[in-house]
Amino acid sequence: xxxxxxxxxxxxxxxxxxxxxxxxxxxxxxxxxxxxxxxxxxxxxxxxxxxxxxxxxxxxxxxxxxxxxxxxxxxxxxxxxxxxxxxxxxxxxxxxxxxxxxxxxxxxxxxxxxxxxxxxxxxxxxxxxxxxxxxxxxxxxxxxxxxxxxxxxxxxxxxxxxxxxxxxxxxxxxxxxxxxxxxxxxxxxxxxxxxxxxxxxxxxxxxxxxxxxxxxxxxxxxxxxxxxxxxxxxxxxxxxxxxxxxxxxxxxxxxxxxxxxxxxxxxxxxxxxxxxxxxxxxxxxxxxxxxxxxxxxxxxxxx
Amino acid sequence: xxxxxxxxxxxxxxxxxxxxxxxxxxxxxxxxxxxxxxxxxxxxxxxxxxxxxxxxxxxxxxxxxxxxxxxxxxxxxxxxxxxxxxxxxxxxxxxxxxxxxxxxxxxxxxxxxxxxxxxxxxxxxxxxxxxxxxxxxxxxxxxxx
Numbered sequence: 001x002x003x004x005x006x007x008x009x010x011x012x013x014x015x016x017x018x019x020x021x022x023x024x025x026x027x028x029x030x031x032x033x034x035x036x037x038x039x040x041x042x043x044x045x046x047x048x049x050x051x052x053x054x055x056x057x058x059x060x061x062x063x064x065x066x067x068x069x070x071x072x073x074x075x076x077x078x079x080x081x082x083x084x085x086x087x088x089x090x091x092x093x094x095x096x097x098x099x100x101x102x103x104x105x106x107x108x109x110x111x112x113x114x115x116x117x118x119x120x121x122x123x124x125x126x127x128x129x130x131x132x133x134x135x136x137x138x139x140x141x142x143x144x145x146x147x148x149x150x151x152x153x154x155x156x157x158x159x160x161x162x163x164x165x166x167x168x169x170x171x172x173x174x175x176x177x178x179x180x181x182x183x184x185x186x187x188x189x190x191x192x193x194x195x196x197x198x199x200x201x202x203x204x205x206x207x208x209x210x211x212x213x214x215x216x217x218x219x220x221x222x223x224x225x226x227x228x229x230x231x232x233x234x235x236x237x238x239x240x241x242x243x244x245x246x247x248x249x250x251x252x253x254x255x256x257x258x259x260x261x262x263x264x265x266x267x268x269x270x271x272x273x274x275x276x277x278x279x280x281x282x283x284x285x286x287x288x289x290x291x292x293x294x295x296x297x298x299x300x301x302x303x
Numbered sequence: 304x305x306x307x308x309x310x311x312x313x314x315x316x317x318x319x320x321x322x323x324x325x326x327x328x329x330x331x332x333x334x335x336x337x338x339x340x341x342x343x344x345x346x347x348x349x350x351x352x353x354x355x356x357x358x359x360x361x362x363x364x365x366x367x368x369x370x371x372x373x374x375x376x377x378x379x380x381x382x383x384x385x386x387x388x389x390x391x392x393x394x395x396x397x398x399x400x401x402x403x404x405x406x407x408x409x410x411x412x413x414x415x416x417x418x419x420x421x422x423x424x425x426x427x428x429x430x431x432x433x434x435x436x437x438x439x440x441x442x443x444x445x446x447x448x
Contacts, residue, residue: 258342261343262340262342262344265440266440267441267444267445270441271441273437
């Protein structure tokens, strides 16, 4: 009897492990999905600054936003991440990647060697970018300088080092849906909604997260504790938080970092502004129009 | 009359100095508050929410310059915590950089006051000078809303 029970338990465990293995296989985008196309480098550049790649992928103390050697520390409640080299270097960066490799990384959060990226790389937002925008971005990145040197490994507790588990995380938090425009809204609003939710990934910092590190969808844009740890606080940018900002005020924040109250934004938002200040003015205006339209949502209470 | 004014001025100066000595956190917060108030006046002028006024415009830069000059003395080692400060420990780990940035802010603010002749020049100057703000707010100030 006991032997039968043990056997049953072993078989169940093997089946469970098998299922886990199957559902956590890192997804990829195949080369066949990419029709031949001439990239639009101007659009790629706009995506580069909309996405704020340089806000995380520069080397520490690097001022030049085109030198994407990686390595600045991104501290989070799960450990410290060191964003990799995404310069055009063939050996240490992404110079040797195929377009399919890049689209796979941005949409599926899967690396060229077929392992899961940690969601500190905000593919939960990037998955909503259009294929063309992702391809243009890749083409633009390849025009930037090659920077040599690989970045050190992430500094994470042992249990998070088993990347396969991220397949489970993705089942919960990576829905694979592209951005869908709202036909009832203006073209400007839709452009802003697309930028804010896809490349610019505003919600990744401006939303509270649950214990698993997933964004609490009902409180998108409503701010909360700083995901980068410490006792900092990220502001609520729905109308519950910045209802007294005009569209023009929001635009100015994205252009210069100056708030209407006379302060200037700090912390990681300074890095964000370093990128959004280089966006075409109409894109900043679009983001502002969208953010201004966010209905008031109460976020977690600031202690 | 002059004596009264002088006495009041000396008293006021003494009080400021005293606050700076006994409560540097409160003193630097007051300086930053003044900067913020002036910066708001500047933005309102840029946005035509307030009529442009040359004296007010120059006062914006004078306030900035004063803050840049006084601030270095207001971050003694004893003021790393307390008083609801948003200052990060990085200030004391990079004191030379911090002070250099403040000095640059003061220098450029003074130059901006001299260069401001009308609305157009003000617009250019204030935009340039305020690029300094993030230089310290990014690495040295705690994120808070």
